[in-house]
Each structure stands twice: as structure tokens, then as C-alpha cells.
Amino acid sequence: MDDDLDLRFGVLRSPERIMPWEHEREPNSLCTLDPDLAGRLKNLEQCVQTALLKFAATTQNFLWAIDAAGNVLVAVEEIGEFGDTPSMRGYPRRRGLRHPAEDRKLGHPTLVKGGRVRIAGELALDEDGDGVHWVLNANSGRYCKQKPPQKAQVDAVARLFSEIGLDVSVDYL
Numbered sequence: 001m002d003d004d005l006d007l008r009f010g011v012l013r014s015p016e017r018i019m020p021w022e023h024e025r026e027p028n029s030l031c032t033l034d035p036d037l038a039g040r041l042k043n044l045e046q047c048v049q050t051a052l053l054k055f056a057a058t059t060q061n062f063l064w065a066i067d068a069a070g071n072v073l074v075a076v077e078e079i080g081e082f083g084d085t086p087s088m089r090g091y092p093r094r095r096g097l098r099h100p101a102e103d104r105k106l107g108h109p110t111l112v113k114g115g116r117v118r119i120a121g122e123l124a125l126d127e128d129g130d131g132v133h134w135v136l137n138a139n140s141g142r143y144c145k146q147k148p149p150q151k152a153q154v155d156a157v158a159r160l161f162s163e164i165g166l167d168v169s170v171d172y173l
């Protein structure tokens with residue numbers, strides 16, 4: 001089974017670094033993708049097809065990772081606790097802009113308590129000419145920067161999301 005997972009999603013990767021505020025941290029929103037969650041994400045996609053909700057929905061970023069057993073872990077990209085400030089509920093997508101709390105976000109390592117993953121990236125609602133749709137990438141700076149996954153592995157992730165019940169397109173950038 002592990003050989004199949006190695007081929008489909010890649011061999012296990014260790015994070016390149018774990019930030020001090022990420023040690024022993026887990027996002028408040030951490031979930032395992034299953035048919036129920038996939039259905040709810042699909043419903044969210046359908047609900048945000050209006051101008052107001054479209055704008056709000058496309059500002060949120062989700063992190064995903066496939067663990068050693070092949071589970072897809074998903075969480076909102078959250079800002080970590082520091083000092084007396086509690087975790088914020090979400091971390092707005094930057095699209096190339098620096099956020100004031102850039103240095104305090106909870107990254108991919110917090111999805112697996114600093115452990116290894118096969119592949120990791122981001123999931124977001126993006127708008128195109130046909131409305132808002134789920135898009136994923138494999139752009140984890142902690143797990144996929146030095147050893148980028150193969151296109152076939154990213155495609156396998158998209159197929160897995162679809163098999164679980166959430167159709168996604170892929171951003172290979």
C-alpha cells in the first residue's frame with residue numbers, strides 16, 4: 001500500500017523548517033477530508049456565486065496535506081497565537097501582497113504536528129468567467145519547494161478530491 005501511495009502522491013517529505021510559534025500547534029479548523037466535508041465545501045461553492053459572497057469567499061485560503069496514510073488534512077490558514085492574543089479564525093489570501101501578520105501564520109507543518117507528508121498545497125475558491133470554483137495547488141513552501149511534486153502526483157491529488165466528492169481544478173504555478 002505504501003508503495004502505491006509513494007507512486008501516487010510522492011514519498012514522505014519532512015518540512016524544511018518549523019517556525020517557533022508552530023511547535024506543538026494545531027489549527028483550530030483542522031479536518032480530514034471525507035464525503036461529508038467535501039459535500040459542505042461543494043455547497044459553499046454554490047452559495048458564493050453572488051457579488052458580495054464571491055468577494056468574501058475568494059479572500060480565504062485553506063491548506064491541505066496528504067499524510068503518510070493517504071488522508072487529506074485540510075485547515076483554514078490561521079494566524080497563530082502569540083503573547084496574549086488568541087488565534088484568529090482565518091488568514092486572508094495575499095496574492096503576492098505581504099500581510100502584517102505574515103510571520104505568525106500557522107503553515108503546513110501544523111496540519112501534521114511537524115511530521116512528514118507526501119504532498120501539500122493550498123485550496124481556494126477562485127473566480128473565472130463561469131463563476132467561483134475550487135482550485136488547488138501543490139505550492140507548500142515547507143514541503144514542496146525543494147522537491148516539487150510531479151504533475152502526475154498533483155493530478156492524482158485532484159482525482160482524490162473528486163473521488164471524495166469535491167471537484168477541483170489545478171493551478172500548476
